[in-house]
Amino acid sequence: MTLLSLAISSIILLAIISDVVGAPQGYTSSARQFISLTRKTQPSRNISEWAEYAKNLRDATITKYSSQLSQKRGTGENLMVNQGIDTNFYGSLAVGTPPYPFAVILDTGSSDMWVSSSACQSTCAGTGNFDPAKSSTFKNMSKSFSVTYEKGYAAGTVGQDVVQMAGFTISDQTFGVVTTTTANFLQNPVTGIFGLAWQSLAASGAMPFWQALASNGQWNQPLMAFQLTxxxxxxxxxxxxPGGSFTMGYTNESLYTGTIDYQDIPNGQASYWLQQITSMTVQGESISLPSGSASxxxxxxxxxxxxxxxxxxxAIYAQIPGSQPGTGSWEGFYSYPCNTAVVVEISFGGPNWSISPGDFAFTSIGPTSDECYGAFYAIPTSGASGTPSWILGDTFLKNVYSVFRYDPPSxxxxxxxxxxxxxxxxAGGIPSATLGANSAMFTLEPSAAPPTRTSSAVAIVISAFFATLFSFVQA
Incomplete structure (x- = not known):
């Protein structure tokens, strides 16, 4: 089928259902691309497995943020976290010549990119690994690369190659090529990490993909944004x-309402994407917070x-009747009655942003499932300069449209x-890989008991289809 006939057939198909879903949105230019994210959801676990999982989450966060930020490691060592099979939001990118797609965790809490190498055999099997020998543009930088975790590691070398994401290309992106990991460290199809924080955090010293694009004026607007499902x-x-949308160079106005409230990174500290929590309420009661960098x-x-x-x-759980501190693997966590709808609101100097009770309830346990553990947990503060006291992850971010702006840093x-x-x-199909100018799309799949889908939700799929179709035709 020719490109012209493909386009005509697609338009006819869309016309048939246009009276139901309305007109599709237009496509985006190469400087306004988006990719869909995929969320790995929670499998069934017994009580002991939930406790071990909670402990791993807590330990991984402590490890990730426990290093001195000012320390530079000539070997390229960096502390990063794989959050587990059921809690990651990942997208796709392409590496090499010819380009090959990889699924990577999109992480605004770190700054280095790495992918598993084909030389990583038994411990990395099944993740769709990168073979440097098959890329005509790969360069071995002859430097070591290692990533240390609470209960594992990943190590290899530093390389350079062509990297593409959502229509943008960097011909000499520096990244880690991992040749060994702890067994079962990555779960198919995730192949690596894509750091989206600032260069000052990069152990290798390399400028992150996003920052290189923003600093060179490659985006229409100097920002990137997330919507998580x-x-x-x-x-x-x-x-x-389907996990939502990650955009570079623009915000998708169909995914948020009102205005975007921007708050500058405190003191221009372009490392983590820092914000100062100026107020927090739980069940309508204010929580006392320290001032300045302690928040x-x-x-x-x-x-x-x-x-x-x-x-x-x-102090948060003191506002929740019946809450109790956890012990053993649950140390740092708190339990509370599941029939309590906990509402937390956070402000960074502007509006209050609410976390839904469903997101606050991390998991229920016990034979009658009447006891829940909350998604807020305690970690020790190291006192290292620039190390944040709070880590606001997906529990918070699923409730807002979040935008990360390069200039001014905010x-x-x-x-x-x-x-x-x-x-x-x-319910929906899994997004296809993003290669070059081809935006990823997904299609909804039928099921035995399909959920209700409104015309606006289907219109999103139609819009994604058109974006992919036109970028394909342009290519």
């Missing part, structure tokens, strides 16, 4: 579900829950639109 506690959720929070898509200082976390939040909210729990 919610499948938490959805009994119908599969192993992989700095990293806005982190690569962290699943919310971590904070022990005193503040204790973070913005906006209320989610009806279209964005309708994506929560919406």
């Amino acid at each position: 919610r499948f938490l506690n959805d009994s119908r959720a599969g192993e992989l579900e 700095y929070a990293a806005i982190d898509t690569g962290t699943t829950l919310v971590a904070g200082p022990a005193a503040s976390i204790a 973070v913005g939040f906006a209320a989610l639109s009806e279209i964005a909210l309708e994506m929560n729990g919406l």
Whole structure:
């Protein structure tokens, strides 16, 4: 089928259903591309497995943020976190010549990119690994690369190659080529990490992909944005579900309402995407917070829950009747009655942003499932210069449209639109890989008991289809 006939057939197909879903949106230019994210949802676990999982989340966050930020490691060592099979939001990129797609965790809490190499055999099997020998543009930088975790590691060498994402290309991007990891460190199809924080955090010293594009004026607007879907506690959720949208160079106005409230990174500290928590309420009651840097929070898509200082976390649960501190593997967490709808609101100097009770409830346990553990947990503060006291992960970010702006360095939040909210729990196919100028898209799949889909939700799929179609024709 020719490109022309493909386009004509697609337009006819869309015309048939246009009276139901309305007219599709236009496509985006190469400087305004988006990719869909895929969220790995929670598998069934018994009580002991939930406890071990919670401990791993807590330990991984402590490890990720425990290093001195000012320390530079000539070997390229960096502390990063794989949050687990059921809590990651990942997208796709392409590496090499010819380009090959990889699934990578999109992490605003770190700054280095790395992918598993084909030389990583038994421990990395099944993740779609990168073979440097098959890329005519790969360069071995003859430097070591290692990533240390609480219960594992990944190590290899530093390389350079062509990297493409959502229509943007860098011909000499520096990244880690991992040749060994702890067994089962990565779960198919995730192949690596894509750091989206600032260069000052990069252990290799390399400028991150996003920052190179922004600093060279490659984007229409100097920002990137996330909308994350919610499948938490959805009994119908599969192993992989549509995860939302990640855009570079623009904000998708269909996914938020009102204005975006931007707050500058405190003191221009371009490392983590820091924000100062100026107020917090739980069940309508204010939580006492210290001033200044003691209330700095990293806005982190690569962290699943919310971590904070022990005193503040204790103050939060003090407002929840029946809450109790956890012990053993649950140390740092708190339990509370599941029939209590906990509402937390956070402000960074502007509007209050609410976390839904469903997101606050991390998991229920016990034979009658009447006891829940909260998604806020305590971690020790190291006192290292620039290390944030709070880590605001996906528990918070699923409730807002989040924008990360290069100039001036700032973070913005906006209320989610009806279209964005309708994506929560919406069954669908898995987005295809993003290669070069071809934006990823997904299609909705039928099921035995399909959820209700409004015309606006279907219109999103139609819009994504058109964006992919036109970029394909242009290519």
